[in-house]
Structures are given as structure tokens and as C-alpha cells.
Amino acid sequence: MSSLVIDAVRCREETDEIGSDDVYVVVFRGDPKAPFGSNVGVHGPGSVWSDFDTTExxxxxxxxxxxFxxxxxxxxxxxxxxxxxxxGAEVIGAWKSQLGLVWRGAMLSLAFGNSLPPSPAAAAAAAQNIAQAMLGLxxxxxxxxxxNDDPIGNPQQVVITPANTTPLLHFHGAGGYYRIRxxxx
Known part of the structure; x- marks a missing residue:
């Protein structure tokens, strides 16, 4: 089975926090097919994404x-x-539950409009709903x-296509700037 992988993290500018940055990601995955399952995972910082300074x-x-x-x-x-x-199970469970509700709501709206599978624009709109819900959480x-952790910029959709097999996202916020491939x- 294939995995979505972060293969590069570049700290262009560390955040305004005192000392080096330790970063982690919260990742949402939503299935656009009924019953519209979803999952949330948290990865890092660990030994890999710790002690980032500018240009590292x-x-x-x-x-x-x-x-998928x-x-x-x-x-x-x-x-x-x-x-x-x-x-922890309680906090991650709350994120899974809330983001799952947002996802299913977006997909059910498309299903009622006979718009499944979602077009790229509809998938991007659903991803934006998830991003807003993540900021709320x-x-x-x-x-x-x-x-007391700090999101670095806004959550973003990762889109893998045959024409773009290594997308690069830019995260600006909390005084920092990171690029993730x-x-x-």
C-alpha cells in the first residue's frame, strides 16, 4: 500500500518563539466515496523535525x-x-470526530446535488471547509x-496528480516560513 510522505522540510525562517522550532503536522484524509470515511493523524516532532533554525x-x-x-x-x-x-486519545478523538462531521456534511451536500465524485473545485472547497474547521479546533x-502550540499559517490541501507528483506547500505564520514537499x- 502506498503512503503520502513528507520528504523534505525547509525552515526558511524560524518562528518568533524563543529558541529553535520543534514542528509537527496534523493531517486529515477524507474519502469522497460513501460512507465518506475520514481519518486524522499527528506526526512529529520527534528526532526528525526538532530544533529547526532559519535555513535548516x-x-x-x-x-x-x-x-488513495x-x-x-x-x-x-x-x-x-x-x-x-x-x-492523547481524547484530543485526537475530538479532532477526528469534528473533522469527520465537517467532511461528511460536505460530501452529503455534493451527493444530494448528484455531484459525486467531486470535481477538483468541489474537492478544494471541501478541503477549505476542513482547513477552517482545523483552525477552529x-x-x-x-x-x-x-x-500553547502555534499553527504556522493556514492548513492547506495536498494535491498529488500525474503532473505534480511532488507538490510543495508554503506555510507562513507565527513569524515563521516553512516549505514542505x-x-x-
Whole structure:
């Protein structure tokens, strides 16, 4: 089975936090076929994505989700402060539940309009709904008293196509700028 992999992370500018950045990703995967299943995974920082300073590069392959050609993927990059805020069965369960509801709502809306499978534009709109929901969840789970991590920019959709097998996403926020390259392996 293939995986969606982060194969390169470049810190163009570290965040405004004191010291080096430790980063992790929250990744959403949505199935556009009924029953419209979804999943959420959290990866990092660990030994691979720790202690980033401006201009540093990490090229270790890190699988972040099972890959299905028709699935929709949305990734949020987060700067960890004391400990990873998005961890533990209860917190990750809440993210899975809430993002699953948003995903199923978007897909059911398309199903009722006889618009399945979704067009690239409809998939991008559903991904944007997921990104907004991720930011909403971050405002709960990454703010005191529950947490203090910082999203770096906005969550973004990862699109793998035959013409773009290694998409590069740019994350700007919290004073930082990161580039992340993806591939399927």
C-alpha cells in the first residue's frame, strides 16, 4: 500500500518563539466515496523535525497517511511549545470526530446535488471547509488553558496528480516560513 510522505522540510525562517522550532503536522484524509470515511493523524516532532533554525533542511522521508488517489488531504503545520497539544486519545478523538462531521456534511451536500465524485473545485472547497474547521479546533486545543502550540499559517490541501507528483506547500505564520514537499511512496 502506498503512503503520502513528507520528504523534505525547509525552515526558511524560524518562528518568533524563543529558541529553535520543534514542528509537527496534523493531517486529515477524507474519502469522497460513501460512507465518506475520514481519518486524522499527528506526526512529529520527534528526532526528525526538532530544533529547526532559519535555513535548516530535513530530507528524511516521513509517511503521514495511507495514500488513495481520490482521497482529499489537508495538512496543518504546528510549532510545538512545551509538549504536543494535539495528542492523547481524547484530543485526537475530538479532532477526528469534528473533522469527520465537517467532511461528511460536505460530501452529503455534493451527493444530494448528484455531484459525486467531486470535481477538483468541489474537492478544494471541501478541503477549505476542513482547513477552517482545523483552525477552529486549534483555537480551542492550542490556546491556554488547554495548550500553547502555534499553527504556522493556514492548513492547506495536498494535491498529488500525474503532473505534480511532488507538490510543495508554503506555510507562513507565527513569524515563521516553512516549505514542505510531499510525495507518494
Amino acid at each position: 533542511f530535513e530530507g528524511t522521508d516521513v509517511p503521514i497517511a495511507k495514500f 488517489p481520490d482521497a482529499v488531504y489537508v495538512v496543518m503545520l504546528v510549532e510545538e511549545d512545551n509538549a504536543r497539544d494535539i495528542s 486549534a483555537s480551542v486545543y492550542m490556546e491556554l488553558p488547554k495548550g 510531499f510525495k507518494v511512496a
